[in-house]
Amino acid sequence: MKPxxxxxxxxxxxxxKLVAADNSGALILRLTxxxxxxxxxxxxxxxxxxxxxxxxxxxxxPEMKGKVFDAIIVRQRMPYRRLTGERIAFIDNAAALxxxxxxxxxxxxIKGPVAREVFERWQSVAKIAKFVL
Numbered sequence: 001m002k003p004x005x006x007x008x009x010x011x012x013x014x015x016x017k018l019v020a021a022d023n024s025g026a027l028i029l030r031l032t033x034x035x036x037x038x039x040x041x042x043x044x045x046x047x048x049x050x051x052x053x054x055x056x057x058x059x060x061x062p063e064m065k066g067k068v069f070d071a072i073i074v075r076q077r078m079p080y081r082r083l084t085g086e087r088i089a090f091i092d093n094a095a096a097l098x099x100x101x102x103x104x105x106x107x108x109x110i111k112g113p114v115a116r117e118v119f120e121r122w123q124s125v126a127k128i129a130k131f132v133l
Contacts, residue, residue: 001036001052004117005083010046011076012093018055021074021094021114022107022128026060029095032068049076050117052103055095069106071095072125074114088115088133096125 012018012031020026033054034045047053055071057064074096079089090113097106103122110129119126126132 002121004050004120006049006080006088006117007083008048008050008076008080008117009078010048011078011080012047012053012073014045016047016093017058018071018073019092019094020057020060020097021110021112022096022105023109023111024097024105024107025064026057026069026097028057028059029055029071029097030058032056035070047073049073049080049115050121052098053095055097070098070101072098072103072105072118072122074110074118074125074129075112076115082116090115098125 016031018029034047035052037045056068075090075094079087099106105125113133114129119132
């Protein structure tokens with residue numbers, strides 16, 4: 001996975017609720033796993049901005065409910081520090097669903113801001129965002 005220019009804190013645990021930031025049809029997501037996450041024995045996995053995760057749809061279109069998808073975390077509430085010294089925190093925890101393993105997004109637009117770290121790692125997801133912070 002490509003590195004990012006920030007010291008991102010552990011923002012989301014397994015079971016955390018996320019808002020679906022794209023227009024794919026899902027509304028509320030639950031974090032079920034982190035792809036490529038490495039933690040010590042006996043420790044719970046965590047996710048942070050620009051990580052690829054597995055999510056299940058809790059609320060949304062009836063045909064999507066209960067299904068498991070890959071997603072990218074685009075915003076997190078927990079503040080994190082960029083190498084320039086500034087601290088970034090968003091109002092909510094949000095993710096954008098993916099349709100394949102290459103990182104192509106399922107939706108056609110992302111509502112709300114997207115972190116710059118997502119643009120560094122997942123250009124195809126950040127391209128459909130209205131603005132990048």
